[in-house]
Amino acid sequence: MLFNHTQKMAISVALLFMVVMNWLPQIDAMAQQFLSDSINSNAIVFGVVRTLNGVISVIQSADIGIGVASVSIGEILDPVNDLVERFSGLLLITLTALGISQVLLLLTISVTLKTVFTAVCLIATILIWAKPSTSQTILRWILVAVFIRFILVVQIFLVWLFDTLYFEATGEQALSVLEATIAVVERLKESISQINLSELIFGSDAPVIADEDLGAKISSSVVTLIVGMLFKSIIIPMATLWLGYKATFNLFNRSANYA
Template sequence: MKILLSVMIVCLLFFSMAIEIDAQALELQNEAFQRAMIAFGIAKSLNAVISLIQGTELSLTPAGLGITLSVGEILDPLNDMVERFSWVMLLATISLGIQKFLLILSGKTLLQVLLSLSGIIALAMIWYRKLHHNLFFSYSLKVFALLVLLRFGAIAFVGISQITYTAILQNEYEQSLQVVEETKTNLEEFQQARNIDVQQQQGSFFSELKKRYDKSIESLNISQQIASLAKSTNQAFNNIVVLITIFVLQSIILPLVYIWLVVHGIKYVFRSELKFDTFKNMYNERY
């Protein structure tokens, strides 16, 4: 039993000193942060484009009757959802920033030194028979367990979060982000086309308007344009909901679960009565 506990402590100390695990975890966290910033940037730019073209009006004159359709009426639901998405992404980036800070903190030299000292003391307590029933033996193991949680907790969380993203969320994220970005591009093209029309009409507005209308009425179907715009915004709306779900899960719910596990893990360690006989009995019952 002494050998088993000693090997476990030595392995934990060895992995604690490995710089590679900190670098890999930090790289994964940077990737997650970058994904959030990309989505946040697209959301803000989409909101800006919608704000520019919300006042645009499309005129339709079927059977000589003038009908004016406001683009803002079509884009209002999407604009509201984009604003909510922006707030979610702001919270997500803040959460990821805090996670990155905790990850950097877990790799600090001071924590590694404290963990190493605690591990050495725990090894001494294990091999010094007279201290097996001593209160100091119990607290040395508790402190070591606490430092292990602080050292590896953030690293383990980043790894689990990345596995969850790769296995479940990645395809949904990439497809949804692509649809939202395409919608932004379509709206930008729509706005540019409307600006060109306005500039061409400025020279002789009343005389040229009738000519342009007569020339383009056969080639431009405004009803189809409105339908296409509505379809594009509906697709973007649905995919923004998917993105919100992804980032709420990865950046809010999973961190809360991680914090809950760490808190309850600490409570369990300090409430438990850690004695050498306890480990010995557990080992005997198992084997």
Template sequence: MNNLDIAVTTPENKTNLPVKWLMTVLIIAITVLGLVRIADEKAHTMVDDSIVAAGASFAIARTLDAVISVVKSTELSVGVASIDIGEMLNPVSDLINKFTWVMTLAVGSLALQKILLMMMASKLANILLILASFALLMTMWIRGTKQYRKIAQSAFKVIVLIRFAVVLSLGLNIMVDKLFIDEQIQRQSSQIEGVTALVKGVQDGDAELAVKAEQGFVDAMKASWENATNKLKVETDKVAYMQQSIEDSIISFMELMALFLLKTILLPIGFLLMLKQLVFSKITL
């Protein structure tokens, strides 16, 4: 019989037959999954949502930066002293510049992932997956092709990694996002929005207490003293609260930078390396 005949049944073949059928079903299932493209569409939605979230955080930071630029020359009076708001906000302004760079890197990474998804879900990628699957199945079932099994197996693994790596890494990444990262990003963004609102109102003065004309001299002096005392307390509390809020916003920006670097760069790369290690492990087909 020629080399294309199905291999004859031997005791060894009988032992391996269930495994061969199992691997055959697995190979066909992987191929069908690549052709259906349901996972690809879900991955595209994930990337779009991440880009929207990154854009929202970037807009919050730019809004705060614009407000800081307006109030930099404003001074707060605390009794006989005054505090330069610009000096208080300079660290935040410098950090926003670094945050802008990190967000540009994060959005660029997400855009690259979207492009890779489009490439790996293309017709060419699916055709290569079909050819690699067919070649591997031939070496598994057709007599005389066993010597090409390792080559076909390596080619199939490479094509599978190319076709599904980004999709699977994004799927794992979104699980981590839902469990931890997205909630933290929302919390820190809300903190920065609160600081923005606080800085916007920094130029609003406190209403002076009116002293009626018919009051006596002693009553008028008492009212003026109470007014001055209350105003000093209000201004002191305002400055203390603003200083604490600014310190909190610095921490929020630093945590946001770390979260977006983790979400858009470090985790995807880590999952890709993990999948590569898994695909090229010593599992034989």
């Protein structure tokens, strides 16, 4: 099937737009900066989680005073410690995934790939007008080139959107709870037999939290971070790659059927 004049104009304008987007520095810079910030924030969370794991391991066998009662800290924090240990393993996976994404992004925004992409778009524009019989083949390979060049940028934008709309506020709140527990280490030097853990973690001006809710509060914060990290580092990137691949593949085959 040959393209008519209007279709050729539309494709040419679209290719020109892609070339402009290809060389627009702000988009790539924002994607690179957000990915670097995500790696740094995950590394901070990993440090907090590992420190928390060490703190819990140290005080787990001690009797801690919460309010007026003395309870075994192990009874409260045993499930929490298991969850924290698994979370630290998950964080290593997410950091690895983010590192791979950063390497791939550096490749896709390199001057070499940008130059190749520009050349492909310009050659395709010329051939669409000069050799109409090759238009379908050209269009199929242009789709592949656009997928390779922009899929990571789209992926990072979706992660940023998730972070802005949901995870930024809830993640910071959850992390602050975990960071506050690290203060236990300073108190351990003074007294390990009687610590008001509720006040230590949540502050002296925080509402009173029942003993049985203490472990649940920390576990809830860990789960919140787990869900956010999974979405940002694995679920959204993999879903974006899969959906982008399927869309490109379907358009590729559709163009082949029309040829």
